[in-house]
Amino acid sequence: MNKADVIIVGGGAAGLFCAITAAKRGKKAIVLEHNERIGKKILISGGGRCNFTNTGATPKNYLSQNPSFCISALSRFTPANFLELIHKHHIDYFEKKDGQLFCQTSSKLIVEMLENECHDAGVTVMTGIEINTITKPDSFFIKTKNEYFKADKIVIACGGLSLKKLGATPFGYIVAKDFGHTLIPSRAGLVPLTWNQSDFKKYTALAGISTPVRGTVNKQSFEESLLFTHKGLSGPALLQISSYWNEGDTVEIDFLPQEKWDTLITQARTAHARQTVKNWLKSFFPERLAEVFNNELALSKNLADLNKADMEKLQNFLTRFPFKPMGTEGYTTAEVTLGGVDTTELSSKTMESLKTSGLYFIGEVVDVTGWLGGYNFQWAWASGFAAGNAV
Ligand code: FDA
Numbered sequence: 208m209n210k211a212d213v214i215i216v217g218g219g220a221a222g223l224f225c226a227i228t229a230a231k232r233g234k235k236a237i238v239l240e241h242n243e244r245i246g247k248k249i250l251i252s253g254g255g256r257c258n259f260t261n262t263g264a265t266p267k268n269y270l271s272q273n274p275s276f277c278i279s280a281l282s283r284f285t286p287a288n289f290l291e292l293i294h295k296h297h298i299d300y301f302e303k304k305d306g307q308l309f310c311q312t313s314s315k316l317i318v319e320m321l322e323n324e325c326h327d328a329g330v331t332v333m334t335g336i337e338i339n340t341i342t343k344p345d346s347f348f349i350k351t352k353n354e355y356f357k358a359d360k361i362v363i364a365c366g367g368l369s370l371k372k373l374g375a376t377p378f379g380y381i382v383a384k385d386f387g388h389t390l391i392p393s394r395a396g397l398v399p400l401t402w403n404q405s406d407f408k409k410y411t412a413l414a415g416i417s418t419p420v421r422g423t424v425n426k427q428s429f430e431e432s433l434l435f436t437h438k439g440l441s442g443p444a445l446l447q448i449s450s451y452w453n454e455g456d457t458v459e460i461d462f463l464p465q466e467k468w469d470t471l472i473t474q475a476r477t478a479h480a481r482q483t484v485k486n487w488l489k490s491f492f493p494e495r496l497a498e499v500f501n502n503e504l505a506l507s508k509n510l511a512d513l514n515k516a517d518m519e520k521l522q523n524f525l526t527r528f529p530f531k532p533m534g535t536e537g538y539t540t541a542e543v544t545l546g547g548v549d550t551t552e553l554s555s556k557t558m559e560s561l562k563t564s565g566l567y568f569i570g571e572v573v574d575v576t577g578w579l580g581g582y583n584f585q586w587a588w589a590s591g592f593a594a595g596n597a598v
Contacts, residue, residue, distance in 0.1 A: 211237040211331070213360040213598040214349060216341075217379070218245035218332060220587035221570025222364030223321045228595025230328035236598075237356065238325070239336040239349070242374040246318040248366070251373065252584070257314030259293070260286040260588070261581035263306035268582045270450055271575045272391050276550035277586065280558070284592035286585055296320040307580045341382055347565065360598040362558075362567040364591070367544025368393055369571075375538070379572035380547065386563045389549040391574040395541035396450040399441035400458070400532035409503065411437055416496050421464035422448040424456050430464050435496075439532060446579050449535055450545060460528040463491065468522055472510075480511035484521070500524070543583055547574040557597035558590055567594040 213229050215222045218240030226236040238245070249257055261268070264286055266278045290308070293300060298320060299311035310316050325332055337352045341361065349356040365379035380390055402410065413435035420433040422444045434442030448458055463471065475487060484506045488497035504524055506517055513521065538544070548568045552561050558573070560566040569590040577583040 209237065209354060209356045211235045211356070211358045213237075213362060214239060214347065214356055214358040215362040215364055216338065216349075216382075217364035217366060217570070217572075218242070218334065219248055219364060219366050219570065220246070220321075220584055221366075221591040222362065223325060223330075223332075224588050224591030225362050225364060225567075225569055225595040225598075226330040226332075227321070227324045227328050228592050229598050230325070230330045232596065234598060235329075235331075237331045237333060237358070239338060239351070239356070240332065240334045241336055241338070241376070243335050245332060245334060246321060247373045248370065249318050249321075249584075250314050252314055253309050253581075255314055256309045256312070257317045258303070258307050258309050258581040258584070259300075259314075259317055260289050260308050260585045261306045262286045262290075262302070262308065264577075264582050264585045268578045268580075269575050269586065270396075270545060270577075271550060273550040273574070276553070276555045277575045277589075279555040280589040280593040281585070284589040286581075288592075289585070289588050292320065292324070296323070305580065338378070341385070343386075343563065343565075360565045360567065362569060362594050362598065363572055364568075364570050365572055367547060367571040368538045369395065369541040369544050371538065375544075379568070383548045383568065383572070386560060386566055388552050388560065388562060388568075391546040391549050393544050393546040395535050395537050395543075396545040396576050397446045397542035397579050398449045398535045398537065398540055399436060399439055400445055400449055400452065400530070401439035401534050401536060403531055403533045406530070407439075410435060410499065413496060413499055416493050417442055418462065418492060418496060419464055420444050421461040423459045423461075424448050425451050425453070427451040433460065438536065440530060443579055446542070450543070450576060450578070452532065452535075454534065456531075458530040458532065460530055461526045462528060463525055468526055472518065472522070476510045476513070481509050483507070483509055484513070542579070543576050544571060545574075545576045547572050550574050556593065558594040559597060567598065569594045 212234040215238045218238045230236045298316045339350045347361045414437045416435045421430040429447040431444035432442045485501040558567045570587045
């Protein structure tokens with residue numbers, strides 16, 4: 208029988224950070240990870256350079272059925288606090304844009320940093336562990352394939368459903384249900400949206416083209432780049448939008464986000480009256496995109512010859528393009544899982560279950576999901592820190 212003060216299930220960002228925090232307080236902490244190594248998702252994150260935090264992270268950058276839940280944890284462990292650790296380990300980083308901090312060289316450095324912190328604090332990390340059951344007669348008993356573990360506190364840090372190939376399982380949700388918790392239905396977030404049949408035929412050939420847009424759905428807008436793919440639309444703008452998109456919703460795309468339409472078209476018609484719509488489109492978009500747009504618009508006229516209806520058609524197409532996705536690419540490409548353990552049944556200060564004392568939920572398994580841009584790791588660190596200080 209292995210005994211500890213706290214057992215953390217899941218050796219990802221949240222679980223490791225919780226274990227380090229608890230061990231620094233003198234607690235005997237064991238991390239149980241079913242993969243053969245810890246921090247697999249950290250390794251591939253941020254294109255291999257891990258966007259480990261966002262200096263501008265506020266509760267507004269998170270989605271949850273209970274939006275105020277994340278305030279406490281985020282305010283008690285801030286991006287500046289995480290940066291202190293980055294500085295302590297001499298990890299070079301850079302700001303890509305809008306507060307997004309990435310490793311200069313490789314996300315391996317973040318995993319090494321966490322491993323070193325675990326080592327120095329005395330955390331026991333066990334990998335390749337297959338958990339069969341978790342029960343709580345008095346303390347928690349964890350039965351694995353070969354061993355038993357006992358602890359007064361356990362922390363569930365198993366993440367969500369995104370990327371099975373990296374070890375994602377529904378285990379956290381199963382434990383939550385077993386202990387009487389409500390689950391907010393899960394769905395893929397930060398995920399490419401797929402074409403419906405008719406758009407597929409029209410636009411699939413544009414795969415690889417990127418252009419700046421403003422995407423809007425359910426009153427939420429993001430101004431970033433959009434990427435055409437064979438299957439649909441991706442790129443930062445559409446990934447952000449996907450987290451706010453529900454089946455059946457139409458996404459409105461403004462392909463001219465920096466321009467004021469009335470000024471733009473008036474100036475164009477004055478200065479380039481004899482220019483064709485097709486050539487005018489080429490001044491804004493890559494050639495292939497301009498041609499496909501021109502075919503769709505079917506306005507083979509000069510700018511000066513456009514009538515009121517033509518102008519309306521052009522404006523709607525370019526600034527209010529209606530994209531009705533068939534769906535999303537799902538958990539095989541999603542960066543995050545929306546939904547999860549209902550936060551109204553957790554303490555926002557400690558992450559402890561309000562139903563079963565000694566049981567904690569942190570990181571992505573909880574119904575708190577960040578935007579693209581380092582916000583999800585910041586939630587993992589902050590929620591891990593909150594629980595690590597309470598166990
Ligand atoms: P995480 O999924 O990291 O860890 C859970 C751990 O539990 C895993 O190690 C898993 O193997 C383990 N586990 C699961 N089931 C288990 C079981 N039954 N028994 C034992 N262990 C089990 N975010 C960000 O802020 N910046 C970024 O750059 C990126 N980039 C990025 C790229 C890609 C491709 C993806 C998929 C995701 C991102 N993210 C991101 C999101 C970010 O990776 C994610 O939000 C955090 O890793 C969540 O941390 P957790 O520790 O909660 O879960």
